[in-house]
Structure formats: structure tokens, C-alpha cells
Amino acid sequence: MTAEVGARAPLLSVRDLTKHFPITGGVMRRVVGAVRAVDGISFDVAPGETLGLVGESGCGKTTAGRAILRLIEPTAGEIFFDGADVRALDREPLRKLRRRMQIVFQDPFSSLDPRMTVGASVREGLTIHKLAEGRAADARVKQLLEEVGLRPEQATRYPHEFSGGQRQRVGIARALAVEPKFIVCDEPVSALDVSVQAQVINLLQDLQRAHGLAYLFIAHDLSVVEHIADRVAVMYLGRIVELASADDLYALPLMPYTQALLSAIPVPDPEAKRERIVLSGDVPSPANPPSGCPFHPRCQHPQRDAACAAIVPPLELKEPNHWAACIKQLPTRITWAEQQAVGATKVAERIVPVRSS
Amino acid sequence: MTEPLLSVRDLRTYFRTSAGVARAVDGVSFDIAANESVGVVGESGCGKSVTSLSLLRLIQRPGTIEPGSHIEFEGIDLLALDDESMRKIRGNRIAMIFQEPMTALNPVFTVGAQLAEVPRVHSDIGRRDAWARAVEMLGVVGIPDPAERAKSYPHQLSGGMRQRVMIGMALMLSPALLIADEPTTALDVTIQAQILELLAELRAKTAMSVLLITHDLGVVAESTSRVIVMYAGEIVEQAGVRELFAAPHHPYTEGLMAAMPRAGEKRERLTVIPGTVPSPYDWPAGCRFHERCPYAWERCESEHPPLYQIGAGHVSRCHLAVEPERRATPHEPRAARAGVTA
């Protein structure tokens, strides 16, 4: 999987990023297994672009977001940001690099220090990177608060005096303070009410336009992601199973998991006919993923067979700029002969659910 | 006309703290018929959860259900019952399931034991029989290998399975009414689909009524036949589900629908309801939504709108019902002009 065809070099380039958490057991605390939270993902983000990363709980998207920033140390893989090899950096250069890659968290309650005023929280980045001192810093803090839609006088208030949406705005202001080029938005609106969500999403889009920011927008809510993202990557059990532009993904979901995911979204329209694909069972544990395709035990593709349990599907190009990981969705480079060798009984065939609009 | 299963009239639940009186539920009235599925939609702070807790008299200090409120279930006045009689109704005739199954289930007992406890609390059934019914219920709610699973502890089950267990517990005694308070909010969307389908199946089998509380309009569209929209402690609109989505009347309902991003419908910018919900300690005079409303005029500021009848089974708490021409001249809501953000 290579960088997408485009005129500009990618801002962020991730190759085979892996994060395994060891499981220790027994009295001697030996390593008996691993939780394969992120199991080899690769993608690029261009400057000013929003890449959506969607998946359900346990798919590894939050771990991936933090691993890219080295807030969690990756087990393997490469991360190139703005030309720098992020994994190779020592502590001090990494600290300096942090200015340009920031993060906004999901929980507006826990990500702010309850003992610091919001002004102090926003100011922290300025102090750390010596961007402004004293009165200049105060002015900058006020300007940032205004930019995210808060009143500058509120800088002296404490987080608990604000609502969830306002706290989230403070978190965004804090990330903006150091003038980043790239922000990992880790489920930034999941904890907010619908009407507040809309305000914060609009804010994120406005800021992106104003500052030329690139976002990695992590979420489980597909409707939100479709709205804000240019391209979307779908994750399942630590792997990317589909990657396409937002429009293409929603118009033509190829990977069966994506199809199920899209059909599961409740549509606010009582008249809509529901062709719902209801998956059976629960998401398997990332400590013990199924063999072959991680989705095969729950897959609803009519051509699913023994080959799916044996072969790990590569993420391959199925349409222009549209990748999916499924050996049963044509085209695929896993030949029929190879599939038969591991017990395939059904030929690969492109199947897409019919959607009523 | 048959008697409704549940009849609520002028329910008011207030919380008295040193900061003042929070009028969390401020005059809510509605009915639920037998075998009907009703949705309550609203955002945080609108009073929907407090309403559901009030129905089961689960409100604790400093909250109280104010005198003048009236809740009638199967002909019985629930607010007049003594504690023991109320206890007999909970879990038995009216059951409730919550948002977070992990915190609602007891971590030190097996799920089988917790399920079996329900009939044993309400009747003289023996332990073995109760266990058998528990295993049977696990099967009904779609848990594979129920006899084995009954011996598991809650933390050994996934979120979706725990929610099924909770539903099972609620259904053990075949209640007439199930109150589901955000039952799928904490679940992944594919699991949510499973749970909603399970609830639909169970309703078809048992003719149970459901009061489904959620903030998700999609869930409501799919699972309910009638919708109540709450805002600031009051009902602001009520209608059959088709009617509500086809022709929402109240500007808050309109705003909610416009603020939701919808898969398959790409828009440039989400329409926003500017401003924030007012504080329950200090509901504004007049219409509680007027600061954020794109149609508000002088009347809305001073006159608290009653529930106007818009159509058959469709009511809306908005003066636009009597001055519909105002809808043609929207303006910037006052909250937007003041720059108040949520």
C-alpha cells in the first residue's frame, strides 16, 4: 500500500504500525500472550486533509492515534512526520516535534487539570515551548479562547464551571496554542450532545480552513466521520480493512464489515426501508484474534468459506483510490488456485448491498 | 376508549439544594397504551432520565416528586402507594434497564444468580426453578450456550451481552411496561443494531409496552411508534413517529434534526442550535427555548406557551401554532447574537 496519488508529499506517513501489549501470567509474570491492539496499519495524511479512522470498541483506533504521537511507544512500524522519522527521535527532539503534532481528547472532563484555570491550561503549551511570556502570553490565550468560541474573560475560570462542549473547546484551544500542523482528534465529539456536537464539528472545520490543519479524526460514529473527513479508513481488530474517500466509502462499501457497519446506523427516517445486516456474535478479543481474516467468523458475505479462515486478506486496490481487505470481493490478487489450496469452495464475487435512499 | 396502561399528569420533580431549586421535571403529562412503544428524545439536562426514575419512584434526596403530580399505572395511583407495595411493582409490573450494564450488574454474583434473584424476590419460587428460568431467559435474549453462560460473572461478558442480561432481568416476570433509559448509547453501532432487533422481537412476542429514552433520533425513528420531545424539563412536542419526522413543528425538534449529520447526505456545514440549555435553577420566563429560536418574537419572551394541538395526536409547545406566518421570517437567534456557545 503506497502513498496515494497526489501532487503534494504526505505530511504524515505511517507504515506497518504495530502495537502489541504483552499479557503476563503466572507467579513469575512471564509473557504468555499479547493483545494485538494495532496489527500493522499503513496510511498517509496530506497537509490540510482530514483522514477519518473509524471502528468499534477494541479495534485499536485510539491506540493507533496515540502511537503515532508516541504517547504510547509502538512495537514496530515506521512513522514519518514532515520528513522526520518519529520513532528514531531522542527525547528532546521529540519534545520539540510535539509542537507540530497535537491531540484533542474524547473526555472533556478528564483531559483538563481540575486545579488549573482554563487560561492556565491553554497557556501551558506556550510556556513549555517558550512561545510567549507574561503579557504577550495572556494576550495570546485570550485570542485563542475567542477563536474557539469562548469569551476571553472566562480564562480565570476552572474546568468544572464549564459545560462539556465548552471544555472541549478549551482542549482545542490548548492544542492550537502551539501552532500545530496536524491534530489527532480522538473521538472529540462522542461525549457531547447532538446539538453541541454540531457546534464543535463546525468549529473544527473552520479552524482547519483557517490554519491549514490536517486531522486524523478518530470516531465510532460513521455519520459524523462522513461529514468531516475527506478520506476514511475502517479498522477492525487492529487492521485497516477498507480505505477510500468518504464519498466512495459510503456510496460503495466493499469490505463486508463496512457494509454491516453502515447498515447498522439507525436512520432518522421512519419511512426508510431497512435492509439491515445484523451481525451475529460479539467482536472477538484482540488478545485472541481469529485466524486468517479477522472478520470471517461474523462475515455475511455469501461467498465466505474456509479460505477466509486461512488467508489474511491484504489491503488491496479494488477501485481507483479505494482499498479493501477481502479475498472474496473482486478484484483480488489471491488467485483461485491459492484459495482452493487452503480449502476454498466458493469463487470470489463482488457483492454490494442494495441501498434504498 | 381503553384505559391507558400508564397515565402521567403534571409530573414535577424538583431538587432542592443550597444553590436553589432545580426544576428538573416541570409539568410533564403523557400516556402510554398497552403494547405501545414510546420514545422520549432530548439532550442532557432535559429531564428525561429524571422522568423515568420518577415513574418508578427511584428519586432520592434532595429530589422530590412534588405534590400535584399524578402517576397512574394499571389503574393504581403509584404516588399514593406505600414503599412495600411500590417495591412489588418494580421489576414485576414495571421494569427498567439502564445505560451502563456494567455498573447496573453486581460484579460479585454470576449473571445466572442475578437473573434468578428476580422471581425469588417477588414470589416463593424455589432455587432450582428460579435457576432454570434464568437459563431459559438467557436463551430468549440470544446468549449462546446459556446453561454455561449463566455461571459467568458480568466482567467476563462483553458489553452487548451484559445489556442482554439486563434485558433478561427486566423481562423475567413479564412486565407490562419496560422503561429503557438509553439502553444502547454505550454500545457499538453493530451491537446496538442487535439489541434493538432483540427488543423488537421481544415486544412482538410479549405485547409489552416500552418507554425508550434516548438522544438518538435514528433509534427513535426505528423503534418507536410515538415520540415525545423534551426540553428544559417540559414536553415540547409529541407526535406519531412518522408525523414527527415528516413535519416537525417545534423549532427545537427542527433544530435537532438539522444538527444531525446523516450518512449519505453530505452537507457543507451542520446547522447549529446556537446557545446552551438554560439552567434548571432558573428557567426563563416565557418560552424556554426563545433565546435559541430562529422564529422567536416578543410574545415568546413573556408568555409561556401551552401545548397546542397541531393535528391528530400531535401537540407542540410553540406559539407558531397560533401565528404560523412567523415561520416565514426566521432571524438570527438571540443566543447567536450574544455569542454564547455550548
Added chain:
Amino acid sequence: MLVLRWAAAGTLVVAICAALWRAAHPPRGATGARAALARYAAHPSAVLALIALVSLYVLSALAPWLATHDPIAILERTLSNHAPSRAFLFGTDYAGRDVFSRVLYGARISLSIALLATSISVVVGTLWGVTAGFYGGRLDALMMRLVDAFLAIPRIVLLIAVGTLWAPLSMSALIIVLGLTAWFDTSRLVRAEVLSIKDREMVVAARALGATDLAIVKRHVLPNVLTPVIVAATLGVAGVIINEAALSFLGIGVPDPTPSLGNIIRDGTPYLASAWWVALFPGITLVITALAYNLAGDGLRDAMDPRQVDR
């Protein structure tokens, strides 16, 4: 003459309490320390405790000014074990010394020792706990096993051992010893808090901004650890006072003839049946002080959480 001085001292106490009261009832909308003070003032027991402590500290600090007699000077033997009277407000002890003045001076000594020793224990305990909690791993295990080992020894036995080994203890040595034997609980408390704070998202956020470990500890860990530490320290002072009294009672604490609440009690113990006032008054003072610190600590605990909601 003396009465005037007492009146002045009393006025000072009232003035301080009034100032605190006014600070605790600011016009609406105060936050931070003021709001904490206001929450504290909502507990009547805590307010009483604070008044008691202010009185004790002010009055005992002004002991040289307020005492009726010289606490050490042995007056005539014939005045030994006299009951309380107008001249000797709390009576006299076996040596003919004025108990009232001794109690005043004794309180001064006991209270200051307690405060200083607790400060030492807070500093040492916090540093220890933060280091162990923040860095974790083997260092943490080593540091905490050491603490466990010390905690296994009953405190009073430890104190007696140290006190006897290094007898006679100078005042500073006594303070240091008391402080260094009181920090263990604090370190465990701090470590537990640090562990819980370490994983909170606000720390991840600070790291994401590029903060160094030191900056994180200084800016985020310490302020959030401070609350339980202050509460524990306040409650701990009570313990230190009792320990010092115990040591002085046993003769290894504050040396004679310097009065401390403990050794005054010791002087009075053989005469409990006949001259009960010698042991009673310092005993009551001790109890009031310990109780006041406990109540104040409770009040502080409730007051210092900025998110406390009333029930």
C-alpha cells in the same frame, strides 16, 4: 496589668477569626481559595475547631507576655500541690510551680514542635511518594518495601528506641526524630494519589504538549496531590502531638524543667487522687488540640475539593 494583656490577646484572637470569617463569605462568585474557605466555613464543627486552634496558637505564642508566673522558677516548697486559686489559676504542682503558666508555655512548646515535625514529615513523605509513584517499576518496589518495613515497627516503640539511644535529645533533635518517624503514611498516601493521577488524561495531554517529566510533576502531579496531603498532615499533627506528649511523659522528650504538655502530665500523675489539677489541665489542652486538628482536617478535606456538590 495582666488583665489588659489578656484582653489584648483575646481581641487579637477575635480579630483573626473575624477576618477569616469575612474572607469566607465573599460577595457571590468567588472561586479558588476563597470558595474553599467558604465551604470550610459551612461546617460548624470545623469553624469551632479553627477558632480553638487560633486561640491556642495565639495565646500560647504570647505566653511570655500572658503568663502569670515564671513557669520554671520553683517558688516556695510550701506552695506545692495547692488547689486552683486566684493567684494560681490552675493550682501548683509538687514543686510549687504555677501550673497555669506551665501549661501556657507547655502548649507553646508542644504546638510548635508538632507543627515543625509535621512539616518535615510532609516534605519527606511527599518527595518519597512522588518519586516512587511517578517512576514506578523496581525503584517504586524498593522504596515502598522500605516504608513497609518501617511501618511494621510500632511508632511509639521506634520513638522510645531512638529517644533512648540518643538521649538526651535537644529540641531540634526531638523535632527531627518526630518528623522522620511520621512520614511513612504520607508517602503511601502520596504514592497512591500519584499513581491515579499519572494515568489521567490530563497528564497524557501535558506530555502531548511536550512537557518534561519535571514540569509535569511540578504543574500537574503536585497540586493535585496536595489536597490529600494537607488533609492527612492536619490529621497527622494530632498524632505528633500525642507522640511528643507520650515521649515527654516517659521522660525522653522535652527535658525538665522546660514544660511540655506531656511532662506536666507526668508531674501530676503520682498525685492524681489528691492534686488532680496538675494532670487535668494539660490533659484537657491536649485533648482539645488533638480534637481541633481532627475536626479541622475533616473540614479541610471537604473544602478543598473544587468539585464538591452539597447533598
